[in-house]
Amino acid sequence: METLIPTINRLQEVFLTVGAEIIQLPQIVVVGSQSSGKSSVLESLVGRDFLPRGSGIVTRRPLVLQLINIAPLQERVKTENGNGIKQNSPNSYPGVTAEEWGTFLHCKNQIFTDFQQIRREIETETERSSGENKGISPEPIYLKIFSPKVLNLTLVDLPGITKVPVGDQPEDIEAQVQEMILSFISNPNSLILAVSPANSDLATSDALKLAREVDPDGRRTLLVVSKLDLMDAGTDALEVLLGRVIPVRLGIIGVVNRSQHDINTQKSLEDCTRDEHAFLQRHYPSLASRAGSRYLAKTLSRLLMHHIRDCLPELKTRVTVLSSQYQARLNSYGQPVEDHSATLLQIVTKFASDYCNTIEGTARYIQTSELCGGARICYIFHETFGRTLQSIDPLGGLTELDILTAIRNATGPRPALFVPEVSFELLAKRQIKRLEEPSLRCVELVHEELQRIIQHCSSFSTQAEALDGGKRWKNDKVAEEKAPPAGFGSPSKGQAINLLDTAVPVSRKLSSREQRDCEVIQRLINCYFLIVRKSIQDSVPKTVMHFLVNFVKEHLQSELVGQLYKQTLLQDLLIESQDTAQQRTEVAQMLEALKKANNIISEIRETHLW
Structure with missing residues (x-):
């Protein structure tokens, strides 16, 4: 089961260059309004500050975040010294002496050990595609984070739902954001992580509203109630967390976000996690074991693995059918004229x-x-x-x-x-x-x-x-x-x-x-x-x-x-017409990607699924 998420990550990489929209891969899509606490939730899953912050829309491009659990540095050093672990195993990263690091798809062979540098690279790459006028772009940024502190997980962070254009943003920015979100969560193989703050009315939650459009029964929606500590004195979210207000099939998990003071004082995420656990013990003792960032990470990893397992047979069939179709298309184009x-x-x-x-x-x-x-x-x-x-x-x-x-x-x-x-x-x-x-x-x-x-x-x-x-x-x-x-x-x-x-x-x-x-x-x-x-x-x-x-x-x-x-x-x-030559090239690339995908899926044995 643990190999399923890395397998999907490999499939994502295979289809990046040829357009993954024809293959609807299992993934977790994070949806929420501006200032709902999305960034804090994601950073708590990683245990690092790495996402851009600021006023208005900060996330302006989809961020595909792949979390990869690795062995601690000491064990990896033993691996490189030849203590019985193969060099190409998941715990072997020759030449990397950092405990944890990140890599971007658009910066091949470049390793980022400074997470502040990762943040700046996200901002730079966002402006390259979306400009500096707070506009949005559907082109994803692919980021991998390797750490012994994370669980294997793949998430897609989307721009926050907005109502009012800021700066040079187009007047229809709200419609653009919603269209982008719907394009991701409409994928029947995606799990929806809806983030809504506890200090707002969940009945009017924009994240839940969009989730219900594509998942009316809530079968693939998980609700995260953020900012539990900001509720008015004398009130709590117990009824919500117990599912008595908003029924969601995959569950409802409450978390405590870092405050702006914590961010300004650079309070470590480890300390914030301990304070979160203490808060839950005091205010929600009956739910403390089923709430918090650590529980959220374990739940997401478990849900994603089971979801991948359920989607795998259909995914394999889809890859096989598409391989046959693209092979037929490639044959119809014939070979380029040489003699x-x-x-x-x-x-x-x-x-x-x-x-x-x-x-x-x-x-x-x-x-x-x-x-x-x-x-x-x-x-x-x-x-x-x-x-x-x-x-x-x-x-x-x-x-x-x-x-x-x-x-x-x-x-x-x-x-x-x-x-x-x-x-x-x-x-x-x-x-x-x-x-x-x-x-x-x-x-x-x-x-x-x-x-x-x-x-x-x-x-x-x-x-x-x-x-x-x-x-x-x-x-x-x-x-x-x-x-x-x-x-x-x-x-x-x-x-x-x-x-x-x-x-x-x-x-x-x-x-x-x-x-x-x-x-x-x-x-x-x-x-x-x-x-x-x-x-x-x-x-x-x-x-x-x-x-x-x-x-x-x-x-x-x-x-x-x-x-x-x-x-x-x-x-x-x-x-030969330029269009025909281009179509042949694109079809050949897609066919090659489908063959690689089929090989990757074939590596998974039935015994690994249970």
Whole structure:
């Protein structure tokens, strides 16, 4: 059990540089109003004067105070002389000849044996962060005190609750202080040490009011009633100390603070402790054994050890879960680019492979919500394009009058014995031209799908060239099909003139021969249109696959390498954003801290918890 508090202290140090807010460590948070006696209570626990004093807000930054019990100097000297105790044991401090001393996190490797110097360092470090205008700062100061007179204990001293701004303090200083206090005591793993003077009404205690906001049942609140000796004559705090006025689960302990006269005359804390014990024996004999600074120190140490023991399983689980999460985040950032050439080649190769796999349907992750890649291209060919062609009427938009006019214009001044081939050719071209737009749209839809796959690479010339090739073939194919094959009356060169521009005669009833000629042309156009439509429906998908899809698959990687694999571009293409680099560093640091924390927690054996 005794090793639990030092273990938490080590965990605090591990998380200092990476932000301990993600790990809510067990700790004791000291809360009280200005002049409530907080400083005197803390100094009595240490047995030394070391905290700044004065008017107004003196504590303007959180002070994380770690008390570490060590062996007396004489025993430590024996340790260093090799009397069976390891050098790295808690009782071994090579090179330190003082009985007790302090160290600050911001002053690494500097030992303070003069506690007045510790006080000045706290004041200096406070002004460095908070300024000289009595403002506050949430940045903690970390102080360790090594002494044979203290019990293992970790406390967080916070600024005193204030009501009125002093000097250059901001008008909302009260709200700032309360917000800072709440940020610490809201931690469900923190114990709240509420300090309230006995000569004030506890029902209006600011410390208890804030404690109740986050701990309404008082399960993690310990009340310290300070300044018992300053109560009016004829009154006492017995009812309060017995818990009959303010119920607090962890208990209520009364203490006697040093007076200002004691401070001015530099009365030792040992003498003050003896006087406190004598006062309690005289005025509270039934509670003397459960009151006073020494009892408070023992109670706090015991409470903190048991609290750490209760929090340890959840803390270990939290560290394990966070380790897994931060490892996943670190993996997602990848490794920093060192060899630009090799990295770019790997990226291009993987991209080209993933792109082709998406078309082939062999991608690692297959979507289930919508068609994509090759499946969508197949749908365009057989559903979208096929249905559109089938919906086109071979004779749509072609009237009998149009046919008769074409026949007459192709006949000239003399009546023809047979239907002129030129009229059939002109009308067939006109109808077949209607297949051009769906064919173009098919090419465009496939191209859009290829762009959707490639997304940010849609501007590469590979696709642009392939699209142009597909469109050129399609135009040539449709133009070729406009000319009727042998047997349908192919015109000689120079005969393909637009005879439909001739004025149309006034509508009238067709003769039997004219009706028969129109029907012949209609049957020929219908048969020829169906043949051409079937040819287009079969050949367009094949050609799009050859000139567009397969072309992109075969040339994508080489095109990317040719366009990007240039020495002048490598540095710019693979430069990493400063934010990403910083996030990777922060995540790596946090992961390292979590691993250290996990090792520290793992050192605690179950047998040590009871």
